[in-house]
Every structure is written in structure tokens, then in C-alpha cells.
Amino acid sequence: MSAHCCDNENHQSDILDKKKSVQLKHTEDSHDDDDDGHHHGEQIASDQPVWIAHWNLLLSLFILTVVLVLEYAFDIKLPKLISLAVNGIAYLLAGWNVLDLAFRKIKRGDIFNEFVLMSVATIGAFSIGEYSEGVAVMVFYSIGEWFQDAAVNRAQRNIKALLDIRPDEVTVIRNGKAQVTKPAEVQLEEIIQIKPGEKVALDGELISDSSSFNTAALTGESKPDTKYKGEQILAGMINLNTLTDVKVTALFKDSKLSRILEMVQDATARKSQTQLFISRFAKVYTPIVFFLALAVVVIPYFFVGNYDFTDWLYRGLVFLVISCPCALVVSIPLGYFGGIGLASKNGILFKGGNFLDVMTKINTVIMDKTGTLTKGVFKVQKVVAQEIDEKELVRLAAVLEKNSTHPVAKAVVDYAGESVGNSVATQVEEISGHGLKGIVDGKEVLAGNVKLMKKFNVTFPAEIEQVVDTIVVIALDQKFAGYMTIADEIKEDAADTIKQMHALGLKTVMLSGDKQSVVDHVAKQIGLSEAFGDLLPDGKVEKVQGYKDQGLHIAFIGDGVNDAPVIALADAGIAMGGLGSDATIETADIVIQNDQPSKVVVAIKIGKITRNIVWQNIILAMVVKVIVLGLGAGGVANLWEAVIADVGVALLAILNAVRIQRINLK
Template sequence: MENTDHKDIGKKLNNEEVHKADQHAAGEHRHDHDEEDETLNLTEAPEEAESWLSHWPLLTALLILVIMLTLEYGFKYQPDFPVNLIVFLIAFGLSGYNVLGMAWRKAKHFDFFNEFFLMSVATIGAFSIGSYSEGVAVMVFYSIGEWFQDAAVNRAKKSIKALLDIRPDKVTVIRNGQSSEVDPKTVQLNEIIQVKAGEKVALDGELYSNAASFNTAALTGESKPDTKRKGEKVLAGMINLDRVSEVQVKALFKDSKLSQILEMVQDATARKSQTQLFISRFAKIYTPIVFALALLVCFAPYFFVDTYNFHQWFYRALVFLVISCPCALVVSIPLGYFGGIGLASRNGILFKGSNFLDVMTKINTVIMDKTGTLTKGVFKVQQVKTVSLSSEELMQMAAAIEASSTHPIAKAVVEYAGHKLEDLKAENVEEISGHGLKGTINGKTVLAGNAKLLKKFSIAYPGEVDNLVDTVVVLAVDNQYAGYITIADEIKEDAKEAIERMHSLKLQTVMLSGDKQAVVEKVAKSLGIDEAYGDLLPDGKVAKVQGFKDAGSRIAFVGDGVNDAPVVALADAGIAMGGLGSDATIETADIVIQNDQPSKITTAIRIGNITSRVVWQNITIAMLVKVIVLVLGAGGVANLWEAVIADVGVALLAILNAVRIQRIKL
């Protein structure tokens, strides 16, 4: 049916404005016809599961139906006509008052092609021909099916909300030397907050204390402790493990990483997959056709059957209408995608929409950045070689000029120099994009960067520099080559396993990097990557990715730096490393890996495949059963009992299959 306002998962999960009369049995958690909000609301508290007693009208109707059927078939006793009709009318009203009400409200908007109107016509029609018990049974079992559907959706909502919504309601802030508990939303930038042992960090910031250990499982999926030093980034949602610590706030409550995660998941349900969009388009055509066929089943035989009996063919048309209700499709498909998003969240992966679950099933090429994606992005100085200066003097100069840069290589140089940096200060430092830095130290012009920087200024240097495999920082003082520093980055522990998994899935692997080709080839060879390209500026990466797309590849690009944002946006599926990644890349990406593990790339692909498989299982089962019973109903073989059992049974089977996604362990 065309009833996305009734069945859409986002709407089921965001039901604050639902009319009270629609909060029981078949109509609970429903929206009015004009409501169009399709966003999953995770920022509000989840509803508590409704007790069985809250469904007393439906349960009473079920009890009446069981008693009447027992009397009729067990004791061969059927009350007289008025009593029989009144009892069944009471059961019908208790089980279907909200369905009938919703059908009437939609009819007032000239919306007749929906399951409420369909069920109302079918059950009232059954009463009109004296099939009281069957009319009540259709409404009762339909309402029970809706009850189970709502329970499945609420469970899916709570599983994700419990995983993500862990922001504290209170935070201890230090103001004027006094600590006080306040709402995190009121804390301003650069204020100091106090986090006790066992408490969750409420806001993003930098550690103000000397050191502290945190559990980062809420953000990364990894429960092992992460030790932070003074000045290092601490994120909302982390749990302080050992001692009272202080954090200087660097982001407002609404801008915290955890708030962004919640927003990503909330927005995800509004982005429908192609399968969901197909079902919506299909429903617009399907529903009028079903009504037309039901009319044909009822009246067409009049012209072809000599012994035409209106009562008989009208009954068959009612059966046809009941079994045509696409509950299994309308509910289980979005619930399946929602389950996929929940499964990914529990594994530290954030899909920004169900459409990206589908995209990941079509990927055949994975292109990755090197630094921060396959390597840790934590550089260490390996060797210092000089010509005219001492090693200490060279390091001091290099650290002084690199101090103004946030690049991981610059940080490695500064860290290695340590306290010696205090002796020198660089002035007039300027960045030469893709080459390095230029500045003045004690009146001397200092260049620090790659070999291309020295070539740019026509400064001669030894040929051995070009043959070095590790990353190298070459220095020149007053246009004279002064020496070089080699720096190496460590490959992530699971990088090789990640590449092996990709190859097992028949995926082509490619690495792009701004680092020099020798370094890139060394890393690629150790990991078994198919193709590797180095010496690439940001526009070079874009050109390479576009080249693969033009060749027909379906690409997932994985990166973490600001310069990766354009490529992430260009790829079919842009994947950002969310732990160390830049905000720009995370914002641009379609998928975010929270723990920075490259092995999660194939996990994301597996989750997409699992979700797609379950969704198509539901589509196949539902359509197959419906076609069979529709034919049987039109032919007079299936009755209303069999129609409603087939309809509700298939719907429940599809829902259970969809819910199963959330329980899968990867």
C-alpha cells in the first residue's frame, strides 16, 4: 500500500505527536495523514515497553473470539442471531476501533489506497455476508501482527539509543576556583571541567591534567584503555578510568563528536535505499491494481459463469483484499536497513543512510590513503645526518620552523627535539604547498621540507636523498644544503589483515599518498596492495580516483586528512577514519569508522551484504506467498481464515528475519 506515513520506520520511531487514540493495537505509534517527519529521533528518551494490560481491548477481543469459536466448533453451539451479532460486533469494535478511525481520517483526505481502508472494507464486508467470526478474526490477527511489528521497531530503536546516547546530564565545571554541577549545554569554550574516576566525559576538549586513561568504547568500539597526555584530545563519551582529571573544553555540547554521531544516526533513517524507494513506487501502482482486481473478482464472473452467486464471489474478493495487504514488505524492509545501521554502530561503524548499505554491496575497488589510514600517522625520527651543523643544531632549526605546522611529520620533529626547541624561534614562516616550510631563524633563511622544495630554490643536494625510502625532511640554511632527517611511520596492526580480507572478497586494492613513491611502494609491498601511487597532491588524488571511475570501477575511498575530503566526496562510498580523522573528512564521508581500524572496511561491506540479503529474502518470501494465496483466494480455494493467517504469518516471519540482523556477531 502507499502508506509510508503509517509504516515508515523513521515515522514509527518519532511518534511524539501521534494521536492518543492511535496508541493501541493496530494503530499504535501512527501518524496522521499530513505528518511528514521521517527522521529517527534518538535525542529524546526511548519509550518504555508497553505492558500487556495496555492492550486490553485487543486482548479482550481475542478472548471473545476464542470463546465464541470454542462454543461453535467445540460444543456445536451457536447463539441466536441478535446475540451472536452483538457479541462479535463488540469484539470487532474492541480490536478495530483505531483501524476504522484511521481509515475514516484518511478517507476524508481522499486517501483510499491504504491498508486501513482495505482492512475496513474487508472486515465490514465479511459482516455484511454473515461471516462474523472471520471478520473479527481478520481484524484481531491483523492488530496482533501490528503489535509485534511495533515491538520489533521499538526494540531496534532502544538498541541503538542505548549504544549511542551516553551523554551525561550534568558536568562539574570549575569557575572562580569553585566546582559546581551544571548542564553541559551551558559550558563555554576553554572552561575547565572536572571528570571523576568512572565518570563519562561530557564535552570534547584537551586534557588539562598531566595524564589520564580513558575507555573509548562508546566512540570507537574498542574497550582497551587509551592513555592521554596533557594537551591531547579527549572526546565526549569517553570514560575516565583511574583518577580525577581536568579537561579544557574545546567544543560546545552541540558540536561534540558524540553529538555529531547521534545526529548522523538520526539522519540515517531519512536517507532511503534504492530498495525502499522501489517499494514505495511499487506500492503506488500495486494498491489501485489490487482494488481493481478485487472488483473484477467480484463482478466479472457475472458475465462468464452461468451459476453466478454474488455472495460467493464477493467473499472471494474480500479474501483477495486481505491477502493483498503488503505488511511484510512495508515494515520489514526499512526495519532490515535499520537493523543494518544498528549492527554497524555496535561494530564502531556509522552509516549515514541506509542507501550506503546498498552502495557497499556493489563496491569492487577500495582506494586508501596511506598516512592515518593504513599507517598510524605517528612518526618517529630515525636518523639525523648533517653537513656543516651538529646534529643538535640541525634538529633545533628543524623543530623551530616545524613548530608552526600541525602535520604529523612536523610533530615528530618537534617531539624529538624536546626542550631544545626553546633556544630558537622561527619568524616569517610560510608554507609552500606540497613542498614544505620557509622561515627565518636568527637572521638566516631556513628551508625544511621534501627534496622538491630544494629543487624549487635550485639548491644542490646529495643524490642519496632521492634514494632514501623513509620519509625525509631536507634542510637548507641560506641556500646551502645542511642535512636531512629521516622519519618513519608505523603500519597499523590490522592493515595487512584488512588487505587480505579485501582480496578474499575479490576487491581491487589501491593506495594513494602524498608521500614519495619509494615509501609508498615499500608500504604497498609489505601489505600486498595491488596498485600504489605516491607524490600526489590533493588534485592528483582526485584525478586518480576519477580515472578509476571512468574505467567503470565502483569505488570506496578511505581517508582521514583534510586533503582527502574532495576524494571522499567523489567516491561512490566515502569512508572516513573517525578517530584521528579531520572534521572536514568526517563531515563529507558517507561512512565513518570510529576506531581507525582498516579491517573495519570489509566489516562495513559484510554488513551491507548481510542487510541486502535479508531484505531480498523478505521481498521474495512475501511476494511468493502473496501471489500463491491471491490465486487460491480468487479461485475460491482459500478462505478469510487462511488469508489472514498467511498475511500475518508472512509479516511476522519477515520481521523476525529483519530483527535477526541486530543479533549477528561479526
């Protein structure tokens, strides 16, 4: 691992080589270990008992223990040839995989890596007669690698296990009968039944009157969530009380949970800047220490009067062993795995370790309003009609609004109820940031904000612009016909989230397409630093770019399709995963699965925790290595102390990294 290349393919090859060295199985094809382009799949430990899977290493350790007991406890010195044969067998048992990997890497032109380093150090020990020490270095090194890779595998499994909660079977209603089948075989529009206590297998729309669900596996929140007829149900939720019917709206492979799982798998392969730095550092560091070890052996010849080649070669070998940077190269990605896992446990999906780093640098949080700071659950408050019956006005608007997925449109359709009937709008045009235009029952209908009226030169009463609530203005055949006021509700944790952000020294800004009076009203209620309304998608982009030009590090939080461009522009793009559109979730770097803005504060804290632990490991490893390197070059430390220091530091760093997932942020 010390020779990890900075490009992704060589990084994947080194990981695959590492797994081979400790005899771990790959879940995919692993017969071609030299394939640098091998997929970075999940690594899992062997299903066999440890003593069978690692019999060679355990047997080598047993032989080493017997030899050491004979030599030091009973003062029995084995004849040189017997000692060489016994220790040689133990050495090959423990180190055959390492020697094999070293040889294959040398063939590929990769000379300066830990496998070659350990091979040179241990063969050198044998060449000067230090058989048991050579075996000990290889045994303890291999044991250390065994534990390191087991920890990496466990971290990867834990990340996936946090979300891989899809049931293997689902009950589907076909021809009036319930039958059990695999979720992947269920088609769109089919009806599935979820029994009390059963997990939902597919995304769908609730067709029962109501039901309560445990959404903890998706959102990190244990509080039951009651859903009502027509509301969205997601795979991974657990039905709590009554037998529930759900109409499937997404295939198994297209469910939000399946896509989240794919993102989690990809996340572990995306390196942070710290990981990239360590990879580059190891690539430079390893050849330097290799030549320094050579210098420790050669240079004293010209300056030391009683130069003893064997003594200085031994010191050079100690130098090689302690210089192995595996504590850094294993524990650092493990730290980021832990951060991603902790975030997943709290209902936050980081799409890569690099975004954990980004969140530690954020100083400005910019938010959309609807669906981000407010619930996005709109209800019609008032209808005002001019020269037309109120019910007819609502019906015409609802027929047109059926063609939009915007929460405001849904509120109009819900308010109209059954009066919409089978009417269909034609020539529908959605004008971003304005509203809808279409033909209903032979009439041209405009439904949207005042900007839509101005765009089509429709005259409307001036007092409409003074209304605080969200408003849908309606025109029929280019003539003002009335309006509806619609109110949204601020999320329970919005105000507290802004307070926490300010306590962290963050600037908070809201950008919205809603009118300025509504935006100002919400901003005042929750205490935002700044708020801007009447913004089209390009206006939001312009505002965010303006803040970036000031040198600020931006996190943008949104949920709608119109937020996707700004999310892509921000340093950290954050999507609300429940209400969020597919385009926004795909574009985002971080996904909040339960739509709570307070999770952004949690994400920042997780980023900082991860960074602190990673740097603790870097400092620990470097300090110990520098000290023991000095002692080794000075002839104070021996091979035993070198390997114990190397393996010990690696294990301490790994344990420190693993504890991230156990941190309780509540």
C-alpha cells in the same frame, strides 16, 4: 505502509500515521497527524503497561474469543442483531484507528493503501454477514501492526542506545574547586576531572601524565587504550584507573560523539535502493491487487453459470486481505536498521541504509597511507644540518610546523620540545601537498618535501631523493639548510586486512602524497595490489576517477583534509573517525570509529548480511502471498487463513530482520 510515497515527506507522514494506528507516542509534537512534513524523529513505545496502552485491542480480542467459543465450542448462535452489535463493538475497538487513518488518507487523495484496503475488506465481511471473520481480520491485523511497530521502535532505540553514552554530569575545576555541572555548561579550555570508572563527557586533551581508557562504546574494541599527556580524549570513553584531568577542546554539542549521534539519527531516514524500490513497488502493487480483487468479484459473473455474488465477494475480500504488503514495507527498513545497529556495535557508522547496499558492490578499495594504513604517529629519526647548528635548525622548523595539524609537523614540534619557546611564525602559508612557508625570527623558512624545494627553486643534494623514510627538507632564505627523516609505523591489522580483502576478490590500491620510495616500501610490506606516491589532492582525484572510468566500484579510505575530495568522489567514502579531520568525517558515507582498516572488511560483511536477510524477507513474503492469493481466488482459502498468512509472514520477516543485530562477527 503499502502506500508509502517515494518522496521523503510522504514517507515520514506514513510512518507517523502508522504510529498513530497502534497508539504509540511520538517523542516530539505529534498532535498534527496530517503534517506531511513532520520530522522523522525517533518513535518510542508508550511508557504505560501493555495492557493499559492497548486496552481497546485486548478488549476486542476478549470479545472475539467469547463469541467464537459460544459459536464453535458450545454451538450457541447469537441472534443476528445481538451478534451484529457485539461484533460491531469489538470491530470498532480494534479498528477505529485504522478506519480513521483510512478516512484521512482518502481525504488527502491517497486511496490505495493498506488502511483503506483493510477497511474495505472488513466492512465487506460485515456486509455479507461474516461478522466474526471481519472482526478477526481487524484484530489480528492490528496485533500484527502492534508487533511490527514495536520491532521498528526497538531497532531505532537500540541504534541510539549503542552510542548515546554521554553522562548527565561532569566535574569541572573552577577557582581551584571541583564542582559538578551539566556537560553542556562547560566552556572551552576548562579543566574537567574524570574519576576511575567514570565516562568522559566531553572531548579534550589529556593533561595528566597518562591514563587507561575503555573505548568499547566508541570503537567496538574492549582492549584498554592507554593515553598520554597531550593526546586526545573523546566523550564516551571510560576512565579505568586513576583520577584524570582533561582540558576541554570541544563544546558538548560539538563533540565527536554528539555528531555521531546526529549522524545515526539521520542514517535511519536515508533509504537504500531496495527500500526505495519497495516503496515504488507498493505504490503500484496496491492499486493493482485492489482492481484484481474487484475483477475476482465481477468477471465470474460473465463466465460462471451458477454465479453467487456473496461467494465471489467473499473471495475478493480474501484476495484483499492477503495482498497487504506490510511484511515487505516494515521488515525491509527494519533489516537496514538492524544492519546500521550491528555496524555501530562494531565501531562502524553507516550514514544511511543506502551505503549498506553500496558496500556489497565494492570491488576496488583505495586507501590513503598516513593515518589509514599507518598509525600516523611519526617520530624524528635523524637530523642533518648544513652550515647551521642542528638544534637551531630543529627550532626554526618547529616554530613554523606549529601552524600545521599534519602528523609529520607534530613529530617535528614534539622533537623540538621546549626549545620552541614563545617564538611565533608570521606570514605562514600552507601549500597543499608540499609543506609550509613562513617568517621565523626574520628568516624566511621553508619546511616540507622536495616538491616544495623545487617549487621555490631551492637547490638541494641529490641523495635526499633516495632517502626511503619520510623527509622534511628545510631551507632558510631560499638556501638549503638541512633535513629531518621521520618514520611512521604500519598498523598491526593492515597486512591482515589486505589479505582478507584479496580473499574477497577485491583490488587494493594505495594513494599517498608521500614520496614513491616510502609508498613502495609500505605497499611491499602489507601486500597491496598497486601503490602510487607523490600525489597532490587533485592527483588522487584523477586516479580515483580513472578507476571509476574503468567501471570499477570504489571505496576510498582516508583521514586527512586533503582526502575529503576523493572521499566525496568514491562510491563509498570511508573516514577514519579517530584521527580523521572534521571535513573528512562530514564528507564520508561511513566512519570507522577506531581507525582500524580491518573494520572495512567488517563493513563489507555487514552489508552482505543485511542484503541477504532483506532478500530472504522479500522472497518469503512474495512466495506466500502468491500462493494464498491463488487459493483465495479459487475459493480454497478463507478470511481466517488469509489474515493468519499475512500477519504470520510479517512476523516471520520481522523476526528474521531483528536477528541481524544479534550476529557476532568476531
